[in-house]
């Protein structure tokens with residue numbers, strides 16, 4: 001009887017044993033790709049050149065690493081689990097690959113990444129968004145990243161305006177990169193199998209980056225996606241949104257009056273702070289529950305309300321009339337046909353200036369919404385000669401100025 005139990009227990013633990021007899025650690029997302037033809041497909045779709053330095057994140061027992069070494073000049077692999085690092089070094093020791101493989105032991109989110117041409121990785125899903133934005137902020141810019149994500153996360157990355165999964169993650173990622181879906185990978189290709197299916201996505205950083213302050217950009221996108229099913233009219237009518245717009249508008253005015261140009265954000269260099277802003281609330285948990293995430297933001301907005309901020313309703317009326325003029329009051333951000341990025345691309349082509357900041361706010365709203373749904377070039381030619389600048393707020397409530405120049 002007792003012997004039977006031991007036998008059963010031994011069999012169960014064997015299911016989770018990696019190469020070299022290492023028990024897999026679920027907390028580190030250790031789901032090893034066991035299907036060699038799937039590994040081949042990923043490597044083949046990566047388009048690795050013999051001159052490429054490849055970055056692999058989470059090499060695990062090295063199945064993908066071996067294939068990468070077969071095509072690339074060299075591979076730098078970052079692995080957090082010391083047992084896997086040992087296993088990996090053991091696997092390639094004494095082989096012709098050893099001199100072309102460098103293993104860095106550590107957490108990829110915490111370490112400085114080396115130079116690489118291309119990143120190929122089957123990553124632990126819980127670091128998906130932070131890693132994506134960390135890669136996108138890496139300099140010098142790499143050619144592309146081919147990454148395995150949880151399928152729903154992948155679909156959000158590549159979603160287009162109008163798709164049901166189009167969200168902040170889609171907008172912010174596509175602001176910085178071109179993304180495309182490469183292949184679906186069922187859970188049965190892994191050992192142990194995860195609870196969800198996966199997808200491989202190609203990410204090609206945009207160069208040069210759009211000239212926009214990313215923090216402020218995200219402030220705008222947050223408002224548009226606070227509640228995905230709410231109309232823009234309802235979103236921009238919220239007291240919290242109007243209060244923040246007006247507060248930041250006033251801050252900009254006083255900065256300008258005091259001749260402090262420092263208050264104007266200009267950056268088009270992405271910083272680690274930007275990564276956190278863009279990646280924030282986009283990780284797997286929030287991804288699976290947009291409405292809950294957005295509900296929290298709603299609360300945040302409401303708690304920031306201050307009754308004396310909205311002096312009279314003229315600010316709100318102007319914002320509403322802009323929305324009405326463009327026929328956007330009843331439109332939803334997720335359903336509009338133009339992508340956010342169009343605005344940046346077009347705005348980056350010119351530098352505009354007007355002296356009245358209130359008009360700038362209104363103009364931005366107008367431009368934003370017009371560009372959103374009509375031909376970008378056409379809409380912009382109608383409005384050329386103006387500055388696109390808006391005061392927006394992030395969750396920290398700091399004064400932020402959307403500034404395209």
Ligand SMILES: C[S@@+](CC[C@H](N)C(=O)[O-])C[C@H]1O[C@@H](n2cnc3c(N)ncnc32)[C@H](O)[C@@H]1O
Pocket residue numbers: 028029030031032033034057058059060061062063064078079080081084106107108109121122123124127
């Ligand atoms: C999904 S497994 C992939 C293993 C292997 N590349 C494969 O395809 O079979 C993820 C790997 O990432 C490692 N890992 C988890 N968190 C990490 C982190 N923060 N930094 C670096 N590696 C990490 C795990 O130890 C594991 O080896």
